[in-house]
Amino acid sequence: MTAIAASASTAPVxxxxxxxxxxEDQDDAEQVVRKAIEAAVTFTGKPGEIAVLLTDDAAxxxxxxxxxxxxxxxxxxxxxxxxxxxPQNIHLGDIAIACETVAREAQDEAKSFSxxxxxxxxxxxxxxxxxxxxxxxxxxxxxxxxxxxLASLAxxxxxxxxxxxx
Numbered sequence: 001m002t003a004i005a006a007s008a009s010t011a012p013v014x015x016x017x018x019x020x021x022x023x024e025d026q027d028d029a030e031q032v033v034r035k036a037i038e039a040a041v042t043f044t045g046k047p048g049e050i051a052v053l054l055t056d057d058a059a060x061x062x063x064x065x066x067x068x069x070x071x072x073x074x075x076x077x078x079x080x081x082x083x084x085x086x087p088q089n090i091h092l093g094d095i096a097i098a099c100e101t102v103a104r105e106a107q108d109e110a111k112s113f114s115x116x117x118x119x120x121x122x123x124x125x126x127x128x129x130x131x132x133x134x135x136x137x138x139x140x141x142x143x144x145x146x147x148x149x150l151a152s153l154a155x156x157x158x159x160x161x162x163x164x165x166x
Contacts, residue, residue, distance in 0.1 A: 012041045012092075013049040020056035022099035028114060029054055033097075036118035040125045040149050048092035050128065052121065060098035074099045074118040078127035095124035115155045122149050 014037050015023040016030040021031055033052050039048045059071035065071040067079070080093040097120055126142055133139035147157045 010047045012037055012047045014038075015049070015051045016054065016162045017051065018054045019059065020054065020099055022056045025074065026099070026113060026117075029117060032114045032117050033121045036121040036149075036153065037125050039152050042152070043145065043149050044126075044129060046092070046129045048090045050092050050125065051094045053094065053096040055096055055098055057098045057100040060096055060101070063096055073098055073101050075105060076124045077126045079145045080128045080130070087097075092125075093128040095121065095128065097121065109158070111158070112157070115150075116158075118153060118155055119146065119150060119158050122146055 005009070014034045016033055018030065033054070037050060037052075060077060061071065061073040063077055064074050065147075068079070075098060077096045078093060079095075081091045097117065102117055102120060103113055106113045109116070121133065123146060126145065131138070131142045133142050143159050147159060
């Protein structure tokens, strides 16, 4: 899938649902998610409706077990709605993000919670529109796009340590 560096004609509709009390300490989480997805749409030109569930490790573990056969928590899950031909106002799918995992990873990687949350929201959105990282080439393409979107938000390249090792 090739990224388009163009301005989206329509802003995405992002419905953020905060399901878990773990998010109470993250006052700006909803704003971070919306801003990140809006930035991603600017790069891809693919707006639509997206539901983002801000949940906890226990709930995302259940989803991960049910939908991916992996009985463990993960940081983000994406559930694409499927193929669409309509140019706008279509439901692209749903994203779930686990608070405790975001916090743990951010701490382990010495980055802010908000920056990591923005990265995961962008990552989840890109999955909704067809990007993946199943092959090395696909991973490089997706990571490069994520890096450009994050840079537009003044967020450092989350893959810089990996790139430096290459």
